[in-house]
Amino acid sequence: MIGDIDLRDNRFRAVGVFALFAVLPLLIPPVFSRSYLLGVFIDMMILALFAMSWNLLFGYTGMLSFGHAGLYGVGAYAVGFTLNGTWIFPQVASLPVAFGVSLALSIVAAAVIGLFCVQRGNIYFAMLTLAFNMVLYEVFIQFDDITSGTSGLLFDIPDVAVLGLELNPADAFMYYYFTLAVLTLSVLVMWRIVNSPYGRLLTAIRENPERANFIGLNVKHYQWSAFVISGMFAGLAGALVSVRNLVVTPGLMFWAMSAEPLLATLIGGPYAFFGPVLGAVFFISLEEFLVGIVGNWHIALGIILIPVVLYLPNGIIGTISVRNVRSVVGRVVPSVGPDSVDDTEENR
Amino acid sequence: MVDPSTITTAALNGLVEGMLIFLTAVGLTLIFGVLGVINFAHGSFYMLGAYFTFFLVTGMNGVGLNGFWIALLVVPLLVAVVGGLVERVFIRPIYDYAHELQLLLTFALVLVIDNGARIVWGEQFRSINVPPLLDFTIALLGTPYPFYNFFLIAVGALVAVLMWLMFERTRVGKIVRASSEQRDIANALGINVPLVFTAVFIFGTALAGLAGVLAAPYKTIRPAMGETIIINSFVVVVLGGLGSFGGALVGALLIGLLNGLAFVYVPTFQPIIPFVLMAGVLLVRPAGLLGEADAV
Numbered sequence: 001m002i003g004d005i006d007l008r009d010n011r012f013r014a015v016g017v018f019a020l021f022a023v024l025p026l027l028i029p030p031v032f033s034r035s036y037l038l039g040v041f042i043d044m045m046i047l048a049l050f051a052m053s054w055n056l057l058f059g060y061t062g063m064l065s066f067g068h069a070g071l072y073g074v075g076a077y078a079v080g081f082t083l084n085g086t087w088i089f090p091q092v093a094s095l096p097v098a099f100g101v102s103l104a105l106s107i108v109a110a111a112v113i114g115l116f117c118v119q120r121g122n123i124y125f126a127m128l129t130l131a132f133n134m135v136l137y138e139v140f141i142q143f144d145d146i147t148s149g150t151s152g153l154l155f156d157i158p159d160v161a162v163l164g165l166e167l168n169p170a171d172a173f174m175y176y177y178f179t180l181a182v183l184t185l186s187v188l189v190m191w192r193i194v195n196s197p198y199g200r201l202l203t204a205i206r207e208n209p210e211r212a213n214f215i216g217l218n219v220k221h222y223q224w225s226a227f228v229i230s231g232m233f234a235g236l237a238g239a240l241v242s243v244r245n246l247v248v249t250p251g252l253m254f255w256a257m258s259a260e261p262l263l264a265t266l267i268g269g270p271y272a273f274f275g276p277v278l279g280a281v282f283f284i285s286l287e288e289f290l291v292g293i294v295g296n297w298h299i300a301l302g303i304i305l306i307p308v309v310l311y312l313p314n315g316i317i318g319t320i321s322v323r324n325v326r327s328v329v330g331r332v333v334p335s336v337g338p339d340s341v342d343d344t345e346e347n348r
Numbered sequence: 349m350v351d352p353s354t355i356t357t358a359a360l361n362g363l364v365e366g367m368l369i370f371l372t373a374v375g376l377t378l379i380f381g382v383l384g385v386i387n388f389a390h391g392s393f394y395m396l397g398a399y400f401t402f403f404l405v406t407g408m409n410g411v412g413l414n415g416f417w418i419a420l421l422v423v424p425l426l427v428a429v430v431g432g433l434v435e436r437v438f439i440r441p442i443y444d445y446a447h448e449l450q451l452l453l454t455f456a457l458v459l460v461i462d463n464g465a466r467i468v469w470g471e472q473f474r475s476i477n478v479p480p481l482l483d484f485t486i487a488l489l490g491t492p493y494p495f496y497n498f499f500l501i502a503v504g505a506l507v508a509v510l511m512w513l514m515f516e517r518t519r520v521g522k523i524v525r526a527s528s529e530q531r532d533i534a535n536a537l538g539i540n541v542p543l544v545f546t547a548v549f550i551f552g553t554a555l556a557g558l559a560g561v562l563a564a565p566y567k568t569i570r571p572a573m574g575e576t577i578i579i580n581s582f583v584v585v586v587l588g589g590l591g592s593f594g595g596a597l598v599g600a601l602l603i604g605l606l607n608g609l610a611f612v613y614v615p616t617f618q619p620i621i622p623f624v625l626m627a628g629v630l631l632v633r634p635a636g637l638l639g640e641a642d643a644v
Contacts, residue, residue, distance in 0.1 A: 064448045116627065120634050123386070123447060127586045128630055131623040134579070138619035255579065259455060266452055296467055302459030309453040310441055 025180050035172035042176055044284045045183045046240045047264055051276030053233030054261035059270035060194055061226045062206030066258050067129030068234045070136040073253030074109045075235025076242035078102035084155035095169050099239050106235020114227035118220050137253040152249035170243055179240055186233055202226055269315025353489040362608020364497045367504030370600035371559035373581040375552030381591030382528040382548045388454035391578030392461040393553045397427045397560020398569045405476045416479040424557040431553025435546050465571040473568040500562050508597055583626045589639015
């Protein structure tokens with residue numbers, strides 16, 4: 001039922017959305033040339049990617065991960081260790097190499113962690129991901145002789161020669177386009193994934209894992225592969241954030257960080273492909289706006305979030321789109337009680 | 349290497365910690381078992397309990413009285429009032445929502461309560477003294493050990509016994525268990541289930557408040573203290589079995605003991621032990637140590 005919402009049968013609209021996403025962002029750096037503002041846009045794109053990776057699990061496969069910050073952190077630390085010369089010779093340590101290492105490591109980490117986590121469904125999945133997240137977090141704090149502990153891993157990026165100019169990829173102007181390119185590519189890949197037969201199977205598993213199992217799908221196998229794909233993109237987002245800050249701290253892996261993609265997605269709308277992107281833009285804008293006013297902006301986030309959950313439980317897109325009304329009723333208000341919340345006998 | 353005095357002290361410290369976790373985790377598991385809501389904000393009530401105690405005790409010091417004993421009675425009630433309001437206004441509308449939305453709402457409550465505390469009371473650490481009546485040490489295998497820690501363990505044990513008696517031996521306990529197992533049938537039989545829900549939520553938050561009072565002279569009082577204990581309580585609740593009273597007790601004491609011993613003997617691994625234990629138990633026995641298979 002919720003599968004209706006994606007834009008597949010409305011390809012013209014999809015093309016329009018892509019055009020908007022393709023052209024408008026390209027114009028931002030020349031218009032907003034202050035590097036502070038560019039940084040804000042970069043943050044939006046990073047959170048958008050992080051939230052989309054999370055929503056691949058939540059919105060499409062029906063798995064609530066509370067440990068995505070762990071994989072985000074793995075992606076970030078991989079870049080840090082590559083670029084500060086710990087792992088490979090500094091001569092070959094360039095941005096693309098670092099991102100390659102980061103992708104590979106996120107996939108491996110997600111494959112291992114996912115293998116354990118998908119063994120149990122529902123809340124247990126959430127708790128297991130939280131547990132693995134906290135283990136990673138504590139390991140990176142405890143083994144501070146390697147990771148520099150809470151003070152963080154500092155690294156630098158070598159300049160690259162472009163058209164005879166020595167430029168630094170971490171410079172806001174260049175990094176904006178780099179992040180945009182990574183995000184666009186990732187969005188295209190994710191779009192392809194969720195609109196493939198494989199994506200349909202994931203949606204079927206979300207709707208009813210038990211039935212999917214009876215049809216003959218190996219549910220755990222698909223949940224695992226979805227976890228690995230999602231973890232890979234979460235790691236990529238972490239790689240992006242590491243270069244944005246040029247320092248990697250265990251804070252990136254703290255459980256509260258796992259809440260950010262969750263909040264962005266639920267604000268934007270988990271059952272729409274671009275919901276997490278909209279949510280990320282909203283989330284970062286809100287942060288920028290509120291930090292200037294109240295300093296401690298998290299209280300304002302909480303105050304805004306409460307009515308959102310109570311009155312707009314399907315997020316901004318889910319609430320605006322009339323086509324989603326059925327899904328609002330069907331998803332959010334099942335009959336009564338915890339029994340009705342999970343209909344997945346086999347996951348108990 | 350294993351010195352009997354060191355190991356006893358480590359184990360006792362672990363038990364103290366375990367009792368504090370028990371008092372919060374048991375409310376969390378009770379609220380989950382009966383209401384079906386995972387209350388992320390439960391640790392914030394613990395934090396409120398500690399702050400209320402701090403202000404009561406420092407306020408009474410001004411007039412030359414020791415407020416701790418009054419706090420022990422009054423603060424859980426104060427926290428319970430806040431809990432009752434929160435349940436009525438915010439939690440009640442979301443009983444029928446999916447778990448993830450409930451988590452999100454209670455997470456929003458954490459943001460509001462904890463950051464409210466940061467704004468109103470500041471980030472600085474605060475502490476109060478142990479009440480004079482309990483402020484002495486007793487020699488334990490030659491090492492002086494603070495008596496207050498024994499008091500804390502005793503109060504936790506007393507609460508555990510009283511709760512067990514209430515749930516297993518009284519009519520109130522039967523009503524609560526009936527509402528948790530078959531809320532529709534309980535409702536049809538004339539039990540005012542919404543009232544039971546509110547009462548359970550209030551009771552659970554009062555216990556968190558009590559844990560806050562007991563923690564006030566023992567730990568540093570700060571806005572983030574709720575976030576620390578809620579993570580531990582989650583681990584305990586899942587470890588013991590969601591909704592299981594006995595599981596919360598066993599899980600909390602186990603985690604407390606292991607933490608206490610690991611803190612002395614393998615400090616590097618101490619922070620990850622609870623999570624590894626939880627993951628291991630979940631994989632081998634998903635219902636938790638004492639949970640029933642169909643508890644969720």
